[in-house]
Amino acid sequence: MAESTDKVLQVELVAADRLVWSGQATMVIARTTEGDVGILPNHAPLLSSIIEGVVDVQTVEGETWIAAVDAGFLSVADNRVSILSERAEMSHEIDLEKARQDLERAKGAGENDDAAQEAVRRAEARVRAAERAS
């Protein structure tokens, strides 16, 4: 492998129906079932389940991209990072007001089963992503 590609991560953030973001990055932070994990170049091969949360991508140009994702997977091999999630949104695609309302509604539903908690986590992630971007 060439010297230059050793230092960066090739990142793909993929939702079920589209490619949300792809590009080169120096660091990726995601929330797995075990807790937050940060991926730097030359990370060991990893395959992990992620939960509803925020994914943080530091690009080579020094920019930070933030995305809200649903439960899915993070796979790392040969400096390639793919984040798979059935639904994923970049922070600038999220309407903060609407996301807040969704969160209120999800919390207000007051149900305590798995699906309701998942909805709350999803709404929280979207609000967090939108807030951090603005």
Add this chain to the structure above:
Amino acid sequence: MALSVREYRARIKSTESMKKITRAMELIAASRIIKAQQRAQAAAPYARELTRAVSAVATFSNVDHALTLEPENPKKAAILIVTSDRGLAGAYSSSVLKEAERLIEKLRGEGKDVDIYTSGRKAEAYFKFRQRPVAQSWTGFSDQPTYDVAAEIGATLIETFLAEEGDDVAAVDEVHVVYTRFRSMLNQEPTAVRLLPLEVVEGTEPPEEGDLLPLYEFEPSPSDVLDSLLPRYVQSRIFFALLQAAASELAARQKAMKAATDNADELIKKYKRIANQARQAGITQEISEIVGGVNALADAQAGSE
């Protein structure tokens, strides 16, 4: 030439308005098909990455999963038949149903009972008319399927596959999908594939004998990762089938409507000719009547002089 000119005019008019409708449907199908193809392409990265992840697990760990286990003595199979909601698409739905019937025959020949699951109103109507039981059917999305629908269908099929004898849901040992593969605008072919138990073949090459496996870390554990990975893989395969079917449906509809428009053109031409002939015949008859009348008059006058 039994009909009058007026009746032929009416026929030409109605054929013309029919032609306008089929032409509009052709154009609508043509514009939607591009979107359908784009959707199918947009879904490709997810399927590709998922396949890569699944084959990584399959290659680098020795975990067996319920979804990949071949049942020793398969007795029951489920078939998901993907057709369209609406007709006017030529032989699209009937060729999928024919392929499905072939598969059902084959499975019955192997001594397996077949449960039928359908997607699209056409398949639902087909089995209802023949009073054959359908385990479950989904309708209302055939020309633009969403991932949520695919996820729901996938969840149902996985549940039946994992169910044991005696559970509430009917347990099956195999799941097949019959859908139409979109090869090109001109060529779509009905295909039957086995969805479950899963066979993972594509992707990362297996390591050579004696090579050390790259140490994949699995979080939380290989079996947990596989547990959530495989159902998603199945759902993404179903989503792929639905997208292909949607593109095929639109292509078939475009082709059928093009043929219908051409036929209407032909018909209008034919009717116009007959109508003109009838008109000409009428004129000729009138002239000969006049000439005959004049002659008779002249004869009568010549006789009286």
